[in-house]
Amino acid sequence: MKKDTSGKTWKDSVALRWVVLILVSGLMFSTYWFQDFFSGLKGLMESELGFTSEEFGRLIGFTTIANMFGMIIVGGIILDKWGLRLAGLLFGGLAAVGAVIVALGSAGFFGEDKSVMLNTMILGRIMFGSGLEVVCVVCTRAVVKWFKGYELALAMAINVGFGRLGTALGMALSVDIGKGFVTPAISFAATLIGLTLIMFLIYIVFDIKLDRQVKGQNAGNNLEEEEEEDFRFSDLIKLITNSSFLYIALLCVTFYAGVFPFIQYAPDLLVNKFGFSYNLPEGQGNFILFGSTNFGNTMVYVGLFIFGLAFSMIPSKRKTAAGKMLAYLVIFAVFYAAIYSMRDTLSLWLQNGPKTASLIPLGTILFTPIFGNYVDKKGKAASLMILGSFLLIFAHISLSVFNNVILGYLGLVSLGVAFSLVPAAMWPSVAKIVAEKRLGTAYATMFTLQNWGLGLFFWGIGAVLDLANKQNLEAIRAGEMMYDYTIPVLMLVVCGVVSIFLSFLLKKADRRQKYGLELPSGQKPE
Structure with a gap:
């Protein structure tokens, strides 16, 4: 399609592109919150609802079951055939209904017997998971x-960053929101999904306008409309027989299997391994804003996300090297001053399991936009995936083999950095490998494969944890x-080793197939 030079569309406006990004990213924020907020409630679910580690793992593991057997593929086909607006409403609504069922089940609405509550919550999580991916x-x-041809890698990194912000806040604040009870925390998380669905409805208005503008441009330039082809299974066969796509899809499985399941257990690991607390000391450790501790604590994370954006975006706008350096120094000075002013409260957070575990997605809040901008400007996507896989190995060895709390902190930060590096490099790379009109099917295929790894490890960590502590469960x-978490976390090192191997294969395949994964955005291999 030729570019129209006689007129502009809404996506040519920088301001409108970023408004759209915020509207779309709202759903990422709320669904990731609901996906991961249970991690901060594991101890409370054991004491209040009587769940075992295996039952906890089963609950979060079954979130992936429908996706393991093709729901995301179906969703990808619907997305490619019916468009992203209808797909977003349909599957966003499914996630919201599933979230409501989980909340009702935890409150005993369908019965107060533990097995009834567990099975009802599992049903809700299956529905939620069917919409989530x-x-x-x-x-x-x-x-x-909206961003292809512009700052795509940065925009995708920020979109992922909103998801990680949801994860961090869900992990850190769910215990505070619930005030010692499970159901209020679940109800709040379900409500968030409903609110962000309204944001998506607003986005639809923008998207309809954009499509009309593009259609008008095509008519004005005597361009024929590019007809959407019906989905064919031959398209899927072509995807999975493309070596570059196959390696990046399998890397998606192994890397995320080493991260997402661990996040669900990280607060409990810190409480059990290093003696951290689940609750902050009474009357201490909270930031109060407009009379609300939850709002004050939330703004800490939002502020860190903004600093991450500032580090990646402001210096890049300076024209001289001196200007860039000055921008970095000013932002760092403000950042340091903010952290120093909060040092006493943050020191209490670093002794709290849910707050400290949120360092994992916190790392992504700070670094994903920076790495996304780096991929846009410098490339090196496959190399960054290799580096991220090494950091994954270091993190899990630090948190399993050793009992040193300093190494534990370094492990969490390393995992957060890896959790930024790999997605910031991976998702723009898919857009280089796969034609745009088949991206829905491509991403859906990757998410389907990913869910096999997630489902097995979500449940597997809990089952292995009970098995490894079998002799001491009653005590x-x-x-x-x-709990002794050594064996369950050590087994995740295998995910990092396999990820490194796949990253090397991807880099080798790219040299042969010339997709330009190591090149900056917009630059094509010779």
Whole structure:
């Protein structure tokens, strides 16, 4: 399609592109919150609802079951055939309904017997999970639609960053929001999804306008409309037989299997391994803003996200090297001053399991926009995936083999950096490998494969945790002993080793197939 030089569309406006990004990213924020907020509630679910580690793992593991058997593929086909607007409403609504069922189940609405509550919550999580991954595909596809040819890697990184912000806040604040109870925390998380669906409705207005503008441009330039082809399974076969796509899809499985499942257990690991607390000391450790501790604590994370954006965006706008350096120094000075002013409260956060575990997505809040901007400007996507995989190995060894709390902190930060590096490099790379009209199916295929790894490890960590502590379970539940997490976390090192191997294969395949994964955005290999 030739570019129209006689008129502009809404996506040519920088301001409108970024408004759209915020509207679309709202769904990423709320669904990731609901996906991961249970991690801060594991101890409370054991004491209040009587769940075991295996039952906790089963609950979060079954979130992936429909996607393991093709729901995301179906969603991708619907996305490619019916468009991202209808797909977003359909699957966003499914996620919201599933979230409501989880909340009602935890409150005993369908019965107060533990097995009834567990099975009802599992049903809700299955429905939520069936919508979750397609919503992620919709959001990613929308960002590509509005930002391709512009700052695509940065926009995708920020979109992912909103998801990580949801994860961080869900982990850190769910115990505070619930005030010692599970159901209020779940109800709040379900409400967030409903609110961000309204944001998506506003986005639809923008998207309809853009399509009309593009259609008008095509008519004015005597261009024929590019007809959408019906989905064919031969398209899927072509995807999975493309070596570059196959390697990046398998890398998506192994890398995320080493991160997302761990996040669900990280607060409990810190409480059991290093003696951290689940609750902050009474009357201490909270930031109060407009009379609300939850709002004050939330703004800390939002502020860190803004600093991450500032580090990646402001210096790049300076024309001289001196100007860039000055911008970095000013932002760092303001950042340091903000952290120093909060040092006493943050020191209490670093002794709290849910708050400290939020360092994992916190790392992505700070670094994903920076790495996304780097990929835009410098490339090196495959190399960054290799580096991220090495950091994954270091993180899990630090948190499993050693009992040193300093190494534990370094492991969490390393995992957060890896969690930024790999997605910031991976998702723009897919857009280079796969034709735009088949991106929905491509992302859906990757998410389907990813869910096999997630489902097995979500449940597997909990099952192995109970098995590894089999002789001491009664004493642990009586509060006389603590869980030993060494074996469950050490097994995640294998995910990092396989990820490195796949990253090298991807880099080798790219040299042969010439997709330009190591090149900056917009630059093509010779």
